[in-house]
Amino acid sequence: MKNQKVTQTKKPTKERIFEVSLDLFSQKGYDRVSVREIAREVGIRESSIYNHYKNKEAILDAIIDYFKSELNQSSIPEGEGEDLIDKGPEVFFNVGAKLYIDRINTPEMEKIWRLISIETYHNDKMREFFKKELLEEPLNVWENNFQIMVDKKMIKPVNPRTLAYEYFSFVIFLFFEYFVLKYDDDFDSFMDLALDRIKNHTEFMLDAIKIY
Structure with a gap:
């Protein structure tokens, strides 16, 4: 598990946002997932999401x-x-x-x-x-x-x-x-x-x- 986390942190932030969002969306549905929750799971500030995606809908588009x-x-x-x-x-x-x-x-x-x-x-x-x-x-x-x-x-x-x-x-x-x-x-x-x-x-x- 530790090695998996290390591998995750080595991935580009945008890729990690994509993967975490996909995990959460597929588990809960798009509407029930917030940008704050995505940021928390990625391990970054909520504002940092917007450096890579305009909004949550842009993640869904990706x-x-x-x-x-x-x-x-x-x-x-x-x-x-x-x-x-x-x-x-x-x-x-x-x-x-x-x-x-x-x-x-x-x-x-x-x-x-x-x-x-x-x-x-x-x-x-x-x-x-x-x-x-x-x-x-x-x-x-x-x-x-x-x-x-x-x-x-x-x-x-x-x-x-x-x-x-x-x-x-x-x-x-x-x-x-x-x-x-x-x-x-x-x-x-x-x-x-x-x-x-x-x-x-x-x-x-x-x-x-x-x-x-």
Whole structure:
């Protein structure tokens, strides 16, 4: 524990503010945490917070930006998606699922997912973020992916938007299952299980729509 504290104090102050804020926000919710409490946990004066962040909302914005950056890096790089699809739908889905799970399988991302699940209900900014970045954008991406598969005659000519909803709704289900219903369960074991369940769901879908 002593070595952990020494490591913490060696980190830049702004990074420590970010980490402490994320810890507190994910435990209590954004509104129930004060700048004074953050400063106390970091071990600095309250006024020192404002040397690094304009206000508490700016800390939340930084957390959201970090989350978006990590999610973007979990996506198949632009220009490589169609090449993967050409190798077969199974390859495309398996690579995509692995990238996604690997990127969110960190303590920081776990806390942010938890924070999102808390704040979506009453924080307008977080609700809009969830709606746009975690629902609308992924659905658009998956609709495009399924349209490519239809055009290449890899799958039956089913409405690609319907397929996008069918595929991505299962991912949203897993989000609520873990980050709302089973948050206290072991994170690593859940992520291993989640990857298997996504693969099983994908296989089930492809069995129904793939052209052999």
